Amino acid sequence: MKNLRDVESELRKHILFSALTPEQLTLVARHSRIVHLVEGEILFQQDQPAERFFRLCSGQIKLSRLSMEGTEHVIEVVHPGQPFAEAVLFMKKRVFPVNAEALMPCDVLAVDSAIFLQILYDSRETCFRLMADMSYRLHIFVNEIDNLTLQNATFRLVHHLLQQIRDCKAETADIELVTSKQILASRLSIKPETFSRILKTLSQQGLLTVNGRTIHIRDVQGLRCFGS
Amino acid sequence: MKNLRDVESELRKHILFSALTPEQLTLVARHSRIVHLVEGEILFQQDQPAERFFRLCSGQIKLSRLSMEGTEHVIEVVHPGQPFAEAVLFMKKRVFPVNAEALMPCDVLAVDSAIFLQILYDSRETCFRLMADMSYRLHIFVNEIDNLTLQNATFRLVHHLLQQIRDCKAETADIELVTSKQILASRLSIKPETFSRILKTLSQQGLLTVNGRTIHIRDVQGLRCFGS
Structure with missing residues (x-):
């Protein structure tokens, strides 16, 4: 004790x-x-x-x-x-x-x-302080879950893209999506709006560009290192 | 309106x-x-x-x-x-x-x-019901964050291991850790106990075996597909 x-x-x-x-x-x-x-x-x-x-x-x-x-x-x-x-x-x-x-x-x-x-x-005052704390903590947790979910979704998408690259030593690569972005998002269990958010972030970082169903990987090595 | x-x-x-x-x-x-x-x-x-x-x-x-x-x-x-x-x-x-x-x-x-x-x-009764709901939701969120963190850590570790494999077509591979598991865990921002938990899970799934500082990947393709 x-x-x-x-x-x-x-x-x-x-x-x-x-x-x-x-x-x-x-x-x-x-x-x-x-x-x-x-x-x-x-x-x-x-x-x-x-x-x-x-x-x-x-x-x-x-x-x-x-x-x-x-x-x-x-x-x-x-x-x-x-x-x-x-x-x-x-x-x-x-x-x-x-x-x-x-x-x-x-x-x-x-x-x-x-x-x-x-x-x-x-003590009603203690109840209110506790509700304040819990509500604040819930708020933080919702954001944390949102961030972690986004990270996971990013990992899944990056992993999927890297798998499509046949040549291990390639510095750039073009990937043709065989399905629509909606279907790919759903196959990877990513919400469509999250999917778009991720592609936007990756393209802002200069890692890829999206042109219709073609994803041009501008920096394969960079994508491999992404998030690790 | x-x-x-x-x-x-x-x-x-x-x-x-x-x-x-x-x-x-x-x-x-x-x-x-x-x-x-x-x-x-x-x-x-x-x-x-x-x-x-x-x-x-x-x-x-x-x-x-x-x-x-x-x-x-x-x-x-x-x-x-x-x-x-x-x-x-x-x-x-x-x-x-x-x-x-x-x-x-x-x-x-x-x-x-x-x-x-x-x-x-x-209504004190409403306060208590609300605290019950918030406490339940916090509990769920803590678990969700724990799961997502574990998933993320797993992705980072799997990704790190795959990067060490030079031969793209290899079915199995031996990876020698150049640092201790503790240091690797810290480099990948994974808590030591989580690191051990992940290695245990991956070895239970037949994907790898750990022998001191050598990690034997028993199924490279399986590891590539893991979690995707």
């Missing part, structure tokens, strides 16, 4: 506690603890009352459900820094919807749900 | 209204409107009181700030489906921190901040 200060410092990393005053945080810390699990140890089981919610400090936790036929279905593997079972907190029926099992030795921050909910019930 | 039902259907897509009852939603809709902007039109200016917050239905909006020296700094380009200026809602000083300008013709859902805040003040 670690001391109160360690627990407080772990709590500060959890998004749900960003809005708490130092006094509220200390109160939560007094009702929280760091749990050590060995490999294979069960943290909680499906349908058990959810009196705590968690953040993984280190290790790996598997969340799984048993199907009606008794086969295990892995819902998620939790990595360090991720909160889990925190959505149950606000649910009417507070039971764990999954099993949680340590895949390796783990340190888990376990927080008392009732104490945290009481703080929110007692 | 569209009718109330159009506004309500746009509102339902905005995360902040997921928790509202039908009656509350109608009340918000009565105080919301769809604003049409032409290219270059200003929606709001920096330091103006923020009486509304928004969701972009179609088009593109540029959010920018003027620096002390008077040069424009683009903070963000908003794409359809994204909310914006919603974080101001919960702030003490409710003024827009940026300028918003239409980069092309836009449809923007504009919501009255005061009405929405009043609903939250009047």
Whole structure:
């Protein structure tokens, strides 16, 4: 068992506690603890009352459900820094919807749900600060997902173009699209507007030019290095 | 100006209204409107009181700030489906921190901040439902970001490995890492634990085997197609 200060410092990393005053945080810390699990140890089981919610400090936790036929279905593997079972907190029926099992030795921050909910019930101001934080974080995340999706789509498109170049040593190349740009975009799981955005960026960087269905790669080596 | 039902259907897509009852939603809709902007039109200016917050239905909006020296700094380009200026809602000083300008013709859902805040003040239950929704959405987003980051890291590593293969027609290849795996991971901006996770996945799929600093690519063509 670690001391109160360690627990407080772990709590500060959890998004749900960003809005708490130092006094509220200390109160939560007094009702929280760091749990050590060995490999294979069960943290909680499906349908058990959810009196705590968690953040993984280190290790790996598997969340799984048993199907009606008794086969295990892995819902998620939790990595360090991720909160889990925190959505149950606000649910009417507070039971764990999954099993949680340590895949390796783990340190888990376990927080008392009732104490945290009481703080929110007692202070509308804290609720509003928390909603502000969550709304800000959601905003950041939406942008991050947008950027990452764009990066992934760019990788897929660049990879597809490079695959069409037969001559490994070529410095430039012309690629004739056999289908329309719409169909290619859809085959690469890229939204049409994102597809256009990527081609525009690549051409602004002098890597290629687009002329109808012909894509002229102006700098094959540059395209190979793109984004790496 | 569209009718109330159009506004309500746009509102339902905005995360902040997921928790509202039908009656509350109608009340918000009565105080919301769809604003049409032409290219270059200003929606709001920096330091103006923020009486509304928004969701972009179609088009593109540029959010920018003027620096002390008077040069424009683009903070963000908003794409359809994204909310914006919603974080101001919960702030003490409710003024827009940026300028918003239409980069092309836009449809923007504009919501009255005061009405929405009043609903939250009047109903703790709505606050709790909203916090539940936001916390759930944050959870989903954290996982999505984790997945996308992993995909990106995988693309970067696969791309790096393929670049080391000189013979274009080779079916298998041995790559000697000239640096340690830690240094390579850092050069590719991949966290060491993610790096190991990716190598493990690729070897589980029979694409490669790792032996100290030698990476044996068992299926070059398979690796080329990976993730595309």
